[in-house]
Amino acid sequence: MKVLGIESSCDETAAAVVADGRIVQSSVVASQVDIHRPYDGVVPELASRQHLRAVVPVVSRALAEAGIGSNQLDGVAVTRGPGLIGALLVGFSFAKAYAWALGLPWVGIDHLEAHIHSVFLGDDPPPFPFVALMVSGGHTCLYHVTGPTAMTPMGQTRDDAAGEAFDKVAKMLALGYPGGVVIDRLAAEGDPAKVAFPRPFLNRDTFDFSFSGLKSAVRRHLETHPAPSEKEMADIAASFQEAVVDVLAAKAVAACRRQDCRHLALVGGVAANRRLRHRLSADARSHGIAVHIPHPALCGDNAAMVAAAGFHRLAAGERAPLDEDVFSRHPTRSA
Ligand code: KG4
Numbered sequence: 001m002k003v004l005g006i007e008s009s010c011d012e013t014a015a016a017v018v019a020d021g022r023i024v025q026s027s028v029v030a031s032q033v034d035i036h037r038p039y040d041g042v043v044p045e046l047a048s049r050q051h052l053r054a055v056v057p058v059v060s061r062a063l064a065e066a067g068i069g070s071n072q073l074d075g076v077a078v079t080r081g082p083g084l085i086g087a088l089l090v091g092f093s094f095a096k097a098y099a100w101a102l103g104l105p106w107v108g109i110d111h112l113e114a115h116i117h118s119v120f121l122g123d124d125p126p127p128f129p130f131v132a133l134m135v136s137g138g139h140t141c142l143y144h145v146t147g148p149t150a151m152t153p154m155g156q157t158r159d160d161a162a163g164e165a166f167d168k169v170a171k172m173l174a175l176g177y178p179g180g181v182v183i184d185r186l187a188a189e190g191d192p193a194k195v196a197f198p199r200p201f202l203n204r205d206t207f208d209f210s211f212s213g214l215k216s217a218v219r220r221h222l223e224t225h226p227a228p229s230e231k232e233m234a235d236i237a238a239s240f241q242e243a244v245v246d247v248l249a250a251k252a253v254a255a256c257r258r259q260d261c262r263h264l265a266l267v268g269g270v271a272a273n274r275r276l277r278h279r280l281s282a283d284a285r286s287h288g289i290a291v292h293i294p295h296p297a298l299c300g301d302n303a304a305m306v307a308a309a310g311f312h313r314l315a316a317g318e319r320a321p322l323d324e325d326v327f328s329r330h331p332t333r334s335a
């Protein structure tokens with residue numbers, strides 16, 4: 001079954017063709033980073049306008065790269081939320097119209113469920129059940145995943161997401177946007193033990209996270225140590241990153257042990273972080289837990305993961321009504 005996936009929840013317009021939820025036949029991602037860089041963050045109205053310009057060419061390219069025509073598609077899956085409403089609406093309305101015109105079944109997909117499916121697109125998919133650590137710009141959550149559409153939340157961030165903290169700290173250090181990847185690079189040159197930043201919630205008996213105190217600790221450090229040298233900047237980046245990684249790795253391993261689960265998936269934009277990939281793999285291995293991490297290209301927002309999640313829902317007979325709407329936040333969650 002070939003599914004066309006479409007993603008437009010934030011600042012990437014993406015389309016992909018995936019067979020049977022596993023085989024990526026094409027994955028096209030048009031990034032808007034250059035448009036938002038002068039503003040040090042995503043400007044929602046500019047994002048919506050750029051999605052409008054990009055959606056048709058991106059879908060055409062995804063079909064061309066998969067070497068198929070639209071008549072060879074079996075269904076359409078599109079991100080429904082959470083995300084920026086105006087941005088979501090572009091991909092969602094396009095997908096509805098496209099599926100209706102072609103007489104194809106279609107479904108709206110939760111962006112977080114899609115990220116979890118990115119782990120099935122590589123060479124090392126986990127067996128069910130597994131624990132998933134989802135770390136992105138908008139979310140930091142742990143799930144117990146027992147089936148392709150069965151994901152029980154175990155914990156989530158009470159304030160900033162991990163990626164948001166990376167982006168804000170990068171901004172404080174004047175490293176530009178997007179910040180996560182720059183901190184990743186700079187931290188490799190620094191000493192992670194140089195500044196003793198707090199490890200929020202590390203010793204609390206909860207699977208929730210909190211990163212806003214850590215972000216404030218970096219701000220206070222910069223106030224008391226102004227005009228850092230290049231070496232000091234690298235030390236701050238490395239020490240901040242180590243604090244985030246310590247908390248994420250400890251909670252993820254504890255969540256696996258709580259569920260008596262031997263498989264852990266790391267997904268979301270922050271899963272591209274080299275230190276996190278390394279530490280989580282090492283820590284989990286020492287507890288007999290196998291870690292499954294998608295290729296970095298599939299960690300950030302893409303449409304292949306949307307198509308993969310959509311395959312299971314379409315195959316189970318799920319169909320979205322034409323009056324279905326997008327959503328900006330989960331009604332039951334605060335972050
Ligand atoms: O999943 P994603 O592409 O979009 C959301 O759903 O939010 O995640 C984007 C986040 C951004 O905060 C970005 O700074 C972070 O992922 N990120 C990284 C790295 N690459 C992207 N954070 C740390 N290290 C990286 N290498």
Ligand code: ZN
Nearest residue numbers: 136269300301
């Ligand atoms: Zn995402």
